[in-house]
Amino acid sequence: MAEGAAASRGGLGKALPLLAPAYLWLTVAIFLPLSAMVFFSFMTDLPLTGKPWAFTLGNYAAFFSQSLYLTLLLASLRLGLEVTLWCVVIGYPAAYVLAKVLKGRSREAIFLLVILPFWSNGLVRIFSWAMVLREGGILDAALNAVLPFKINIDLMYSYPAVIIGLVHSYVPYMVLTCYLTLQAIDDSLIEAGRSLGASRLQVLKRVIIPLSMPGLVAGAALIFVPVVGSFMEPRILGGRTGTFYGTVIEDQFVAVFNWPLGAALSFILLAVVLVILAVASPVLRRAA
Amino acid sequence: MAGVTVSNVSRSFGAHKALDDVSIDFADGGFYALLGPSGSGKTTLLRQIAGFDFPDTGRISIGGESVERVPVEKRRIGMVFQNYALFPNMSVADNVAFGLSVRGEAKTVIATEVQRALDLVQLGKLGGRKPHQLSGGQRQRVALARAIVTKPRVLLLDEPLGALDKALRVDMQIELKRIQREIGITTIFVTHDQEEALTMSDRIGILRDGRLVQEGPPEEIYDRPKSEFAATFLGDANIFRGDATGNGIRLADGTAIAAGVGDRLAAGAKASCAVRPERIRIATDAGTTDSNINTLKGQVSKRIFAGNNSTYFVDRAGQTLKVIVQNTGADLLAEGQDVVLRWSPESTVLIAAG
Numbered sequence: 001m002a003e004g005a006a007a008s009r010g011g012l013g014k015a016l017p018l019l020a021p022a023y024l025w026l027t028v029a030i031f032l033p034l035s036a037m038v039f040f041s042f043m044t045d046l047p048l049t050g051k052p053w054a055f056t057l058g059n060y061a062a063f064f065s066q067s068l069y070l071t072l073l074l075a076s077l078r079l080g081l082e083v084t085l086w087c088v089v090i091g092y093p094a095a096y097v098l099a100k101v102l103k104g105r106s107r108e109a110i111f112l113l114v115i116l117p118f119w120s121n122g123l124v125r126i127f128s129w130a131m132v133l134r135e136g137g138i139l140d141a142a143l144n145a146v147l148p149f150k151i152n153i154d155l156m157y158s159y160p161a162v163i164i165g166l167v168h169s170y171v172p173y174m175v176l177t178c179y180l181t182l183q184a185i186d187d188s189l190i191e192a193g194r195s196l197g198a199s200r201l202q203v204l205k206r207v208i209i210p211l212s213m214p215g216l217v218a219g220a221a222l223i224f225v226p227v228v229g230s231f232m233e234p235r236i237l238g239g240r241t242g243t244f245y246g247t248v249i250e251d252q253f254v255a256v257f258n259w260p261l262g263a264a265l266s267f268i269l270l271a272v273v274l275v276i277l278a279v280a281s282p283v284l285r286r287a288a
Numbered sequence: 289m290a291g292v293t294v295s296n297v298s299r300s301f302g303a304h305k306a307l308d309d310v311s312i313d314f315a316d317g318g319f320y321a322l323l324g325p326s327g328s329g330k331t332t333l334l335r336q337i338a339g340f341d342f343p344d345t346g347r348i349s350i351g352g353e354s355v356e357r358v359p360v361e362k363r364r365i366g367m368v369f370q371n372y373a374l375f376p377n378m379s380v381a382d383n384v385a386f387g388l389s390v391r392g393e394a395k396t397v398i399a400t401e402v403q404r405a406l407d408l409v410q411l412g413k414l415g416g417r418k419p420h421q422l423s424g425g426q427r428q429r430v431a432l433a434r435a436i437v438t439k440p441r442v443l444l445l446d447e448p449l450g451a452l453d454k455a456l457r458v459d460m461q462i463e464l465k466r467i468q469r470e471i472g473i474t475t476i477f478v479t480h481d482q483e484e485a486l487t488m489s490d491r492i493g494i495l496r497d498g499r500l501v502q503e504g505p506p507e508e509i510y511d512r513p514k515s516e517f518a519a520t521f522l523g524d525a526n527i528f529r530g531d532a533t534g535n536g537i538r539l540a541d542g543t544a545i546a547a548g549v550g551d552r553l554a555a556g557a558k559a560s561c562a563v564r565p566e567r568i569r570i571a572t573d574a575g576t577t578d579s580n581i582n583t584l585k586g587q588v589s590k591r592i593f594a595g596n597n598s599t600y601f602v603d604r605a606g607q608t609l610k611v612i613v614q615n616t617g618a619d620l621l622a623e624g625q626d627v628v629l630r631w632s633p634e635s636t637v638l639i640a641a642g
Contacts, residue, residue, distance in 0.1 A: 191340055192373035194361045196387035196438060206390070210377045 041263035059264030069248070069265065073272065076245035080228035083166045084220050090167065091174030091219065096208075098175070099182035100190075114175045117168060126236045129165045130156060133237070157239030165233040170226070174219035181215030182208070217284045225273055229266075245269060290351025290441040291316040291474060297336055297346030297356075306332040307343070308498040314442075316351075319468055320476045321485035323522065324495035330478045331446060333495065337476065338444050339363045350441050366435030366473075370447040372427045374419040380430050381406070381415035387438035405437035406430075408467060425456045432464070436471060443468070445477035449484065461488050482522050486510070494518050510564075512549055516639060519562035526568070526609045529641070532559040536638065541605055545582050548633035551640050558641035565612040567635035570600060570621065571628050582636060584609075584629045588621050602627060 040046065041060070045053045063069045094114065098107055117125060132138045134156040143151050155161045185208060193203035209216075231250040234242035245265070252262025292314040299307040307329045314320050322330040335341045336348060339360035348356040355363055374383050381402050388398045406412045409429035419427055428448065435443060448464070449457045465488055468475050479485055485492050486506045493503040494517075502509055502518045513519035516527055528545055530537035532553040536546040537560070545561050553559050563582075586604035598620060600611045611629065621627060 186371065186373065188369045188371055188373040189375060191360070192367065192369060192375070192434075193386070193390075194340075194359075195338060195365060195367040195444075196390065196434065197361050197364070198386070198390040199361055202390045206386070207375055207377070211375075 037263045038267065040260050041267055043260045046257075046259050059260045060268065062261060063265060063268050069245070072243065072245040072248055073269065076228045076230075076269075077272075077276075079162070079166070079230075079234075079244060080224045082163060083170060083227045084224045086163065086167045087171045087174040087219065087223050088216065091171045092178050092212075092216065094171075095175045095178035095182055095215075099179050099185075100187070114172050117172055122169065122232060125169060126165055126233055129161070129168065129237060133161050133164070156237070157241060159238065159241055161237040162234050162242055165237045166227055166230060169233065170223040173222040174216075177219035177222065178212055178215040181212040185211050213284070221277065225277075228273060229269055291318075292337060292442055292476065293347075293349045294333070294337065295347040295349075297333070297343040297348060299332060299336060299341065299343050305498045307336070309346070310495075310498070310500050311346075312493050312500055312503055314474055314476055316474055317472050318474060319465070319488060319490045320474075321489035321492045322476065322478045322495060323480070323482060323485040323492055324501075325480060325521070327497075328495040329498040330480075330495045332498075334444055334446055334476065334478045337442070338365055338367055364438070364441050365444055366438060366440035366442070367444045368428075368431045368435050368446065368448045370450050372419075372431045372451075374427055374430055374434070376419055378418075379415065380411065380417050380419065380422070383419065383430055384415075384434045384437050386434065391438070401437055402433075405433040408436075408470070409433045409463075424452050425460060428452065428460060429463075432467065436467070436473065440473070443473045443475045445475065447478055447480070450479075450481075457484070464488065486522070492522070494521060496521075512637060513562055514551075514639065516560055516562065519637065519639065524565050524610060524612075525562040526565060528561040528563075528607075530559065530561075531555075532557045532638070536633065536636070537561050539605075543584065543605075545636060546580070546633040547636040547638035549636065550638035553638060553640055560639045560641055562637045562639055563631055563635055565599070565610040566597075566614075568609070568611045568629050568631045570602070570611045570613060571630070572621065572625065573628065581630050581632055586627055586629060588623050588625045588627055591620065591623055593620070600627075602629060604629075 042055050042057065043053050044056045044058065045051050047053055098110060098114070102110060130137075133153075135152065135154040137156070139155070140151065140153055143153065155164070189207055189211075190203055193207050194200070198206065229246045229249070231244070231246035234244045235247050235250070236242075238244075249262050249265050249269070252258045252265065294310060294312045294314075297307055297310050298305070310329070310333060322333060324330045332341070336343050336356075337350075339355065339358060339362075343356055346356070347354060350363060350365070374380075375386065378386070384402045384405055385398045388401055393401075402415065403412065406415055409432055411426060411429050411433065414422065414426065419430065422430065432448075445464075449460050452460060461484060477489070489506060491504060492506050492509055494501045494509065496517055502514050506522075509518060509522055513522065513525070516525075519525040519527065528537060528539060530539040530545070532555055533544060534555045536544060538544050547561050551559075584604055586602040586609065588600050589603045589608065590601040592599040592601075596615050598613050598615060600613065600621060602609045602611055609629065
């Protein structure tokens with residue numbers, strides 16, 4: 001340990017020119033604006049407007065004085081949990097097939113299909129879903145073309161529509177992180193399990209899932225955190241039902257122009273998410 | 289415990305015939321080596337016996353029960369993999385317990401059996417360790433304990449010692465043999481190391497290009513190889529090619545070589561003779577001329593001193609022969625020296641060309 005630390009200290013001098021651009025960029029682009037936001041969250045009004053302002057804790061107090069914010073936060077956490085679960089349910093089997101079943105060109109082709117959502121604009125993606133899900137939209141039309149009876153699903157502006165949109169946006173993260181851990185698992189471990197009399201399901205439960213836990217955890221963290229704060233999908237696909245913590249924060253910035261409140265709500269969310277991750281990480285690490 | 293019978297098994301992958309009509313009997317309690325160069329089909333054959341892959345045609349039975357379409361988890365076999373394949377997320381004891389635990393054995397039974405298996409491989413105190421905390425040899429022992437704790441009908445080993453260094457490999461050969469004797473399990477192991485096959489097994493099967501070339505006890509295959517391939521793959525051999533004469537062959541330059549062992553071949557047929565390098569005596573003088581003894585003149589082109597023996601490469605008529613001489617304290621021959629080689633017909637194996 002001590003040796004490693006000494007070596008990394010010696011290497012730091014050489015590494016500095018390589019690290020500097022990244023850290024400079026992070027400082028300018030993330031750290032400074034974020035610091036400004038922390039500053040704003042303790043103010044009565046924005047200094048930019050020229051109106052008088054003072055320091056206050058009122059923005060944070062607002063969260064606790066109105067039960068609406070807590071309700072919305074819980075709804076957003078539930079949304080995050082549900083989307084993460086769906087991403088596991090859909091993404092893990094896909095990652096398994098990619099890592100363990102497909103080989104060569106077919107693997108590359110399927111991989112491309114998984115990555116494709118990343119390359120398309122988020123807004124385009126959401127409006128595409130709107131076209132599919134709305135009443136008389138592509139989904140309804142397709143079902144009516146196949147089914148003998150008239151059907152009208154009309155998922156648009158509903159909670160399921162929000163889930164569908166978010167899962168679609170975030171499932172590639174789960175596929176990629178799980179794929180990386182799954183393909184690192186030696187096939188001979190699966191064979192060893194089966195040679196010892198374990199069925200495929202027992203091998204999955206006792207060997208493969210425990211060994212791919214780091215990928216599941218990483219994927220879950222990558223999905224859960226942004227989904228809890230998401231506002232685009234809830235607003236467009238959820239309509240009136242799509243009011244979540246993230247959309248309220250967005251409102252403070254773009255509609256109400258109450259930046260201090262928006263900033264305070266953001267930092268409360270950040271704190272809650274950090275607490276959840278801190279509580280969950282030892283449990284998950286033990287599982288992994 | 290049970291014997292294994294492989295009958296007329298063929299398996300192709302695309303156009304490649306990995307196994308071509310292989311039949312071989314593994315008697316109950318025996319220790320068998322499947323020996324062959326890479327791509328010879330030995331691992332494919334082991335995987336058919338294990339049940340990871342099914343033959344296109346042919347039958348496989350374990351203990352008289354037909355299993356060629358039974359999946360691996362139902363065959364009650366034990367397998368040791370080349371890279372050990374220990375579960376990295378489990379302790380040594382949990383690795384060994386895996387087979388019993390998926391079977392649903394009681395916890396107390398599992399604990400007793402696991403301890404017994406770990407004691408058998410002399411790792412009784414290391415049950416709490418994780419695989420990555422063990423040395424290569426220890427991992428190999430854990431893999432073995434894990435494979436035998438379920439009391440399988442047959443133990444399959446896929447190049448089990450390939451990843452170990454030389455000294456450890458010799459230790460493990462002895463150890464593996466001891467354990468196999470102790471539990472008396474039918475054991476089939478795949479190797480490309482001919483020395484390992486010779487020292488460990490009761491019988492050896494040599495494979496080449498998906499076919500079984502020869503099968504039998506090590507001494508028989510070594511002393512009576514039935515093909516040039518068997519002669520040169522298992523041990524070293526000097527090969528002479530010529531026409532059969534009835535009691536040997538005649539080389540292209542007219543030299544006759546008498547063979548006392550091997551096939552009876554019709555005169556005139558293409559044939560070979562194989563002679564082991566340690567069966568040839570090398571001398572500088574002509575000595576007594578006994579017509580029964582094969583005699584060739586040559587010149588030492590190279591000498592390799594290896595402590596307990598020396599290897600001479602002797603050139604004659606465009607062929608280089610290999611002669612191994614035990615170090616008895618006699619003077620070594622110099623490179624470039626003219627020598628006479630002698631060996632008896634009983635040391636010469638006649639092999640049909642092919």
